[in-house]
Amino acid sequence: EAQVTQNPRYLITVTGKKLTVTCSQNMNHEYMSWYRQDPGLGLRQIYYSMNVEVTDKGDVPEGYKVSRKEKRNFPLILESPSPNQTSLYFCASSPTVRTTYNSPLHFGNGTRLTVT
Amino acid sequence: RKEVEQDPGPFNVPEGATVAFNCTYSNSASQSFFWYRQDCRKEPKLLMSVYSSGNEDGRFTAQLNRASQYISLLIRDSKLSDSATYLCVVNTPGYSSASKIIFGSGTRLSIRP
Numbered sequence: 001e002a003q004v005t006q007n008p009r010y011l012i013t014v015t016g017k018k019l020t021v022t023c024s025q026n027m028n029h030e031y032m033s034w035y036r037q038d039p040g041l042g043l044r045q046i047y048y049s050m051n052v053e054v055t056d057k058g059d060v061p062e063g064y065k066v067s068r069k070e071k072r073n074f075p076l077i078l079e080s081p082s083p084n085q086t087s088l089y090f091c092a093s094s095p096t097v098r099t100t101y102n103s104p105l106h107f108g109n110g111t112r113l114t115v116t
Numbered sequence: 117r118k119e120v121e122q123d124p125g126p127f128n129v130p131e132g133a134t135v136a137f138n139c140t141y142s143n144s145a146s147q148s149f150f151w152y153r154q155d156c157r158k159e160p161k162l163l164m165s166v167y168s169s170g171n172e173d174g175r176f177t178a179q180l181n182r183a184s185q186y187i188s189l190l191i192r193d194s195k196l197s198d199s200a201t202y203l204c205v206v207n208t209p210g211y212s213s214a215s216k217i218i219f220g221s222g223t224r225l226s227i228r229p
Contacts, residue, residue: 033217035219040221041221042203042219042220042221042222043160043203043219045217088157090159090160097207097215097217102148102165102207103148104150104162104165104205105160105162105205105217106162107159107160107161108159109158109159110157110158110159112157
């Protein structure tokens, strides 16, 4: 089954304890992206990747890192989490986001992170 | 001005009603348009793409008006299961061949029995 898989679904951690949220897609998609969703603020892009070894900042990259060493995986790393990073996180992928293509995003089922 | 704007709602309509949402975008060079549906605390799911000529999928009709820079979603004969947040998504040219995907903040729809 074609899908985007995120883990974990729920995570409670303490300030400063490094964590990684994994994201994997089995559709051979070039483009992958991370979003956070907060009440009243909608979906905001954290980082995105156009292909292997190509990553770039989105709208809210501070406090996050990513890597794209393989096409299928795009982990989100919080080196020193803080309470303002408590949020619902989504990973998404798409075959391409070049403007000539009408390629929708496929989302993972989300990770609810709480930082105390 | 936001790049993509939606009326946040909530829209509260009776079952069987017809309801329409609009979404405006600011960049006239935008190329691709989508409507997504998001249920509470779940991932957004593609409802339909929006094509220049307009397109229909069962009870759902999407329209694009490039001159006025808006897209619309019409839901006919609404069902209780249509209750959700509807996200407008616009794909806009960025650097080189890359593009930027911009989400609206969503319109909440609640269907009452």
